[in-house]
Amino acid sequence: MNLFPIKVRKSFLAFVSLFFSTISAAQTIVQEQGMIFGTDSSSTHIGSNNSKELKKAAFNLVPSSYLVQYAGSIGLFSAGVGWDYGWQKQWSTDFLLGYVPKYDTDRAKLTLTLRQTYTPFKVQLHEQISYHPLRTGVYLNTTLGKQFWYKEPDKYPNSYYRFSTRLRINIFVGQDFSYKLKSKSSYFEGIKFYYDLHTSDLYLVSGIQNKYLKFDDYIGLALGVKLQIRRK
Amino acid sequence: MKKKCTYLVLFPIFLLIHGCNMFDVHPYSGKIDGRQHINAENIAKIEHDYAERDTIRYAFISDSQRWHDELDDFVKIVNNRNDIDFIIHGGDLSDFGLTKEFLWQRDILGKLKQPYVALLGNHDCLANGEEIFQQVFGSPNYSFIAGKTKFLCLNTNALESDYSTPVPDFSFIEHERQMDKGRFEQSVVVMHARPTSDQFNNNVASVFQYSIKQYPNLLYCNNGHDHIYQKDDIFKDGIIYYGTPNIGKRQFIIFTITKDHYTHELVSY
Numbered sequence: 001m002n003l004f005p006i007k008v009r010k011s012f013l014a015f016v017s018l019f020f021s022t023i024s025a026a027q028t029i030v031q032e033q034g035m036i037f038g039t040d041s042s043s044t045h046i047g048s049n050n051s052k053e054l055k056k057a058a059f060n061l062v063p064s065s066y067l068v069q070y071a072g073s074i075g076l077f078s079a080g081v082g083w084d085y086g087w088q089k090q091w092s093t094d095f096l097l098g099y100v101p102k103y104d105t106d107r108a109k110l111t112l113t114l115r116q117t118y119t120p121f122k123v124q125l126h127e128q129i130s131y132h133p134l135r136t137g138v139y140l141n142t143t144l145g146k147q148f149w150y151k152e153p154d155k156y157p158n159s160y161y162r163f164s165t166r167l168r169i170n171i172f173v174g175q176d177f178s179y180k181l182k183s184k185s186s187y188f189e190g191i192k193f194y195y196d197l198h199t200s201d202l203y204l205v206s207g208i209q210n211k212y213l214k215f216d217d218y219i220g221l222a223l224g225v226k227l228q229i230r231r232k
Numbered sequence: 233m234k235k236k237c238t239y240l241v242l243f244p245i246f247l248l249i250h251g252c253n254m255f256d257v258h259p260y261s262g263k264i265d266g267r268q269h270i271n272a273e274n275i276a277k278i279e280h281d282y283a284e285r286d287t288i289r290y291a292f293i294s295d296s297q298r299w300h301d302e303l304d305d306f307v308k309i310v311n312n313r314n315d316i317d318f319i320i321h322g323g324d325l326s327d328f329g330l331t332k333e334f335l336w337q338r339d340i341l342g343k344l345k346q347p348y349v350a351l352l353g354n355h356d357c358l359a360n361g362e363e364i365f366q367q368v369f370g371s372p373n374y375s376f377i378a379g380k381t382k383f384l385c386l387n388t389n390a391l392e393s394d395y396s397t398p399v400p401d402f403s404f405i406e407h408e409r410q411m412d413k414g415r416f417e418q419s420v421v422v423m424h425a426r427p428t429s430d431q432f433n434n435n436v437a438s439v440f441q442y443s444i445k446q447y448p449n450l451l452y453c454n455n456g457h458d459h460i461y462q463k464d465d466i467f468k469d470g471i472i473y474y475g476t477p478n479i480g481k482r483q484f485i486i487f488t489i490t491k492d493h494y495t496h497e498l499v500s501y
Contacts (some may be wrong), residue, residue, distance in 0.1 A: 071255035097434065098258070105363045131240060143260065147359050157430060158456030161460040163328060165359040170257060200259060202328045206336075217336065220256030 059086070065192075065228045072142045072222030073170060073200055074098040074113045082226060092117045098141075107145070115139035119176070128180045135176055135194060141224060159180045163202070172198035172222070189230040196222045259292060259330045260359045264367055267338065271370035278318050278378050281347075285379040289315055291487045291499075293451050294322030294424070294456025295478035296337060297355050302479045303340050309501050311345050313417035316486065318346050318378065320385075322456030322476060323353025323424035329361030334368050337422050349376065351385050353424045353456065357392035373404045375411070382416035382491050384408055384447070388423040388455075390433035405443050418449035418492065426455035426464055426473045441467045454487075461485070461498055 064079035070077060075098025082094040099113040109160075117137040124130050148166035174196035181189055199207070199219050207218030282288055283430040286342055291310055296303040310316055321341065326333035334356075341348055352372040356365045366372070372387035390399040400423075421444045425431035444450060453473045455462070461483065462475030474496060486497045 036360075071254045071257055073258055076257045100258045100261055103257075103261055103263040105360050109260070111256065111258065125240075143258070148260070150307045160430075161358070165329065166258070202259060202330060203332075206298055206300070206327075206333070209298060212300040212304045212340070213336065216254045217332070219254065220253040 012145060018183065063229070064231065065092075065226050067096070067224055067226040068226035069096065069098075069222055071220060072098075072172075072196065072198055073168065073203075073220055073226075074111050074139070075100045075109075078111070080111065080113070084228070087189045090119050092119070094139075100143075110144045111137050111141055112144070113141045128182065130178045130180070132176045132178070134173065137155070137171070139170045139172070139198075141170060142166055142199075143168075160178075168200045170198050170200045171204075172196040174222075178228075185230075188227050191229040192207070192226040193227065194224045194226065196224070198222060246342055251314040254496050256332075258297065259328075259332070261331050262364055262367075263331060264335065264364065266335065267342065268367055269370055270338065270342075270368060271349045271374060274318070275374070275376040277347040278349075278376055282317055282378045285317075285488045287488065288317050288379045288381065290378070290485060291316050291319045291484050291486050292422075292454050292476045293319065293323065293479050294476045295324040295353065295459055295480070296321070297324045297333070297353075297478075299329035299480040300336055300340060301477065302339065302345075302482055305319055305482070305501065306484065307340055307343050307478055311343070312386055316346055319348035320383070320454065321348060321350040321424065322423055322454065323351040323389075324355045324456065324478075325350060325353065325365075326358070329355065329358030329364075331364050334361070334364045338368055349374075351383065351422060351424050351456075352387050352389065354389040354392050357389055362392075373401050375408045377412060378417050379489070380417045380491070381451070382408075382412070382417075382419045382447070383422055384419060385422045388425045388427075388433075389431045391431045392448055400436070400440055402436075402439075402443055409447055412424060416448065418451055418489070419444075419447035420451050420487075420489070421447070421456065422454040424455065425457040425476065426453065426462075429455075431457060437469065441469070441471070445469070445496070449470070449492065451489065454485075 035126040065082040067082055068077065068079045072078070074096060078096040079097030080094055080096030082092050085094045094113070094115040094117065096113040096115065098113060100111065102108040115137060116139070117135050119132045119135045121133050122130055123133060143166055149165050150164050152161050153164045174194055176192050176194035178192045180191055197219050203218040207213050293306060310319065325337040328437050341350070350369045352362065352365055356362065362372070373385065375382055375384045385406070386405070388400050393399045427437035427440060428434060450471060453471060453474055455475045458475050459478040459481070461477050462473060462477065463472065464473050466473050474485060476485045483498060483500045487498055488495045
């Protein structure tokens with residue numbers, strides 16, 4: 001029974017190390033490929049084709065943005081990396097690490113978030129500024145600490161609580177503004193400001209059932225900044 | 233176009249200003265705004281205001297988790313009456329242990345004209361709920377004296393605890409029996425989960441019963457947790473356990489205590 005938190009911690013560490021090793025490996029590959037392309041122009045047709053594919057695959061693994069967020073039920077502040085993809089970059093997957101100060105409890109908490117965003121529409125307001133009137137999606141948040149469990153411990157009779165204190169499913173809708181930098185060679189190519197209105201499974205079930213609860217009781221507001229890394 | 237742009241910029245800014253209290257850090261953040269340590273404050277009021285009373289009348293409610301509307305209606309009902317001296321909440325204010333749940337319930341109960349006290353329920357212990365409960369309401373074990381009756385309020389959620397915390401806390405029960413001996417003549421024991429329930433440490437159920445029966449003139453016990461009205465002589469010793477329905481059933485019990493005597497009435501609204 002007590003093995004459970006250790007298992008969770010181990011698998012979490014394994015996950016994080018795998019994550020970072022993948023990123024660093026991918027970055028190395030990109031750099032090497034870049035060097036080959038930059039110096040060796042006489043490579044054969046087949047060789048360059050293979051390299052291109054390899055480069056493309058590596059690109060998909062390297063995050064395409066860094067982000068920081070304020071609030072959002074995942075921490076006071078959280079920071080992470082994101083992958084933007086799709087023909088219009090309408091999809092994005094983010095991974096965030098959040099920090100919850102201790103406030104009136106015994107200890108501060110760390111959380112992990114995996115978020116999938118869909119941004120279907122784009123309005124070009126200016127040469128450099130674009131506006132996305134809708135961003136929506138889901139994020140899963142898990143809180144680290146042995147107080148929180150995925151599944152209730154074995155001491156409870158079957159299906160005693162029927163929910164997880166550790167895993168929250170959140171949904172959100174929001175908007176964003178993107179600003180594209182003028183420079184053609186800077187490390188970052190653009191900056192995106194977004195806000196999301198969000199709620200989680202537990203807030204939503206409370207809000208739906210009670211007229212007493214107002215919109216802002218169970219719907220939260222999050223603000224974020226996303227820095228887009230330049231792609232060649 | 234320019235006007236449109238201004239609106240597009242103004243809308244999020246408006247949301248931002250409106251949303252100052254909309255920033256949610258985390259469901260279990262433990263960020264408590266507003267009133268805290270409510271039990272201690274209200275106990276002082278109860279002990280002061282009703283010290284000379286021969287008759288006291290209180291409403292006993294319980295298990296209001298995720299029944300905010302029903303609890304709000306209860307507050308309106310009780311505020312329209314002027315015969316109720318105080319209210320005891322038998323625990324389970326929160327369903328998931330979320331910080332906000334405790335604050336929502338505190339704000340609803342805060343509209344009561346009469347003082348109230350709240351007990352710790354098993355749902356209130358989930359995640360870091362017990363820390364929040366202690367901060368907002370107070371200690372899981374406490375007592376107070378209304379008129380000549382001592383109310384012993386106990387944490388009986390043994391399943392939520394491990395052996396590092398005694399539940400029920402026998403040394404507390406014994407200590408409280410000795411305290412303020414001259415000030416009370418009779419006693420009532422209030423708890424969330426009663427003996428024989430899934431939460432109670434049933435290995436010590438009869439020892440528990442023995443230790444509370446040492447109290448001067450134990451009248452009866454109150455409990456919540458089971459979400460139904462109960463009136464049972466569990467140990468066949470004349471001590472009745474009165475269980476109150478969850479507030480979602482829109483029911484509560486009113487107890488009237490006089491010297492050596494009490495009556496109860498189940499109220500539906």
